[in-house]
Amino acid sequence: MRKYKVLHLTNFLDLSGQQENTLYTVSNLDQERFEASLAANLSGGDQNLDNLLARRAQAVPHLTVHDLSHLTRAPSPAFDLWSFIDMIRLMRAERYDIVHTHATKAGFWGRIAAKLTGVPIIVHSVHGWAFQYTGVPQLVRDFFLLLEKIPAMVTDRFITVNCALLEDGVRHKVGKRDQFIVVRSGMELEKFLQVQIDAPKLRESLGLPLTGPIVGTVMIFYRHKSPETIVRIAPKIMEAVPETHFLLVGDGEMMPGVRALVRELNLDDRVVLTGLRQDVDELMALMDVFVHPAWFEIAPRAIVQAQATGTPVVATHLGGVPELIKDGETGFLVPPRDLEALAEAVIRLLQDPALRAKMGRATRGSITSAYTVEAMVKSIEKVYNELIEAKMVQSA
Numbered sequence: 001m002r003k004y005k006v007l008h009l010t011n012f013l014d015l016s017g018q019q020e021n022t023l024y025t026v027s028n029l030d031q032e033r034f035e036a037s038l039a040a041n042l043s044g045g046d047q048n049l050d051n052l053l054a055r056r057a058q059a060v061p062h063l064t065v066h067d068l069s070h071l072t073r074a075p076s077p078a079f080d081l082w083s084f085i086d087m088i089r090l091m092r093a094e095r096y097d098i099v100h101t102h103a104t105k106a107g108f109w110g111r112i113a114a115k116l117t118g119v120p121i122i123v124h125s126v127h128g129w130a131f132q133y134t135g136v137p138q139l140v141r142d143f144f145l146l147l148e149k150i151p152a153m154v155t156d157r158f159i160t161v162n163c164a165l166l167e168d169g170v171r172h173k174v175g176k177r178d179q180f181i182v183v184r185s186g187m188e189l190e191k192f193l194q195v196q197i198d199a200p201k202l203r204e205s206l207g208l209p210l211t212g213p214i215v216g217t218v219m220i221f222y223r224h225k226s227p228e229t230i231v232r233i234a235p236k237i238m239e240a241v242p243e244t245h246f247l248l249v250g251d252g253e254m255m256p257g258v259r260a261l262v263r264e265l266n267l268d269d270r271v272v273l274t275g276l277r278q279d280v281d282e283l284m285a286l287m288d289v290f291v292h293p294a295w296f297e298i299a300p301r302a303i304v305q306a307q308a309t310g311t312p313v314v315a316t317h318l319g320g321v322p323e324l325i326k327d328g329e330t331g332f333l334v335p336p337r338d339l340e341a342l343a344e345a346v347i348r349l350l351q352d353p354a355l356r357a358k359m360g361r362a363t364r365g366s367i368t369s370a371y372t373v374e375a376m377v378k379s380i381e382k383v384y385n386e387l388i389e390a391k392m393v394q395s396a
Helices: 018-028 050-059 077-094 102-115 138-152 164-173 198-205 228-240 256-263 280-286 301-308 337-349 352-367 374-393
Strands: 002-012 034-041 066-067 098-102 121-126 156-160 180-182 214-218 245-249 271-275 291-292 313-317 331-334
Touching: 002 102, 002 374, 018 034, 018 050, 018 098, 018 374, 034 077, 050 066, 050 156, 077 102, 098 102, 098 374, 102 121, 102 138, 121 271, 121 374, 156 374, 164 180, 198 280, 198 337, 214 228, 214 280, 214 301, 228 245, 228 256, 228 337, 245 352, 256 271, 280 291, 280 301, 291 301, 291 337, 291 374, 301 313, 301 352, 313 337
Parallel strands: 002 034, 002 098, 034 066, 098 121, 121 156, 156 180, 214 245, 214 291, 245 271, 291 313, 313 331
Antiparallel strands: none
């Protein structure tokens, strides 16, 4: 049986859900059917990112990893041209059967390069539409929309991680509905579903008291994730439930501001900032309420992981979040940037242990196999095989 060469192309390999999805896919494709490669800027480029997943990718024995050293996150005519040339050279040299792109910038240049070099099958995964980002002017969002529409003309299939992204793509005429398919984010859920913790020992190691509720989150501290919001609502929560402590797991660009706010509000003895951790499953299981306060969001994997541990979730109602949480049954949804509603939902759960336990059971039971790595990879392989049959076998 012929083996088909597949290249996944993305910007960077920082520790994000998008990049984890990409690495899980290329690492787990059927090796008898596909020969997988991965291309990205392995050093983090202009953002000085620590590309944590790059080291993991380079450790996969059967995976070929290429460094696109000129690829940057910010627009740069000179570097953009060089990265485009790098992509063309790579595709001409390797003669891929499938190029599968991720992210707006890598997706734009990668798909154009694939078309120019005669790659038979072009696939693009949508982990979020940049033209919907609310933190930039409308003119910039219009430009991002154009960057999606141009390569859409040469794209055989769009893979979105939720239904909301599919509908947004169709509504903005990025592509036609029959170009789209939903494949849920795959993650290693088993350790979250089966997590067991020694709560007293874990509390002690974190400097938390042995009793009292814990409100927490796990995230990369990006601006749109709004980690400081949890600190801002802490005084109101403590007023209603005085023994509450707060556990914020993660790191990122917002960490200095969060630390400063903790000091400003005199919450040093109530808020624990752990930085990046490898035991997020245990930390989520330790929490009584998990909070996701983002004001821009797509498909937060942390919510699914928290649900798998049986921890009830309070999150903002936007993006694909309503596809994960049934309001009032498996968690609470509140309007973005509404600190009052966010605090009240958390307080309601903290003051009602029976509701918390009931919601925890319901949220754990809501997790389906669609969110496993195996299901995600099989669905993507099915897309590849259908396109191979339609574009390469039948036309041969």
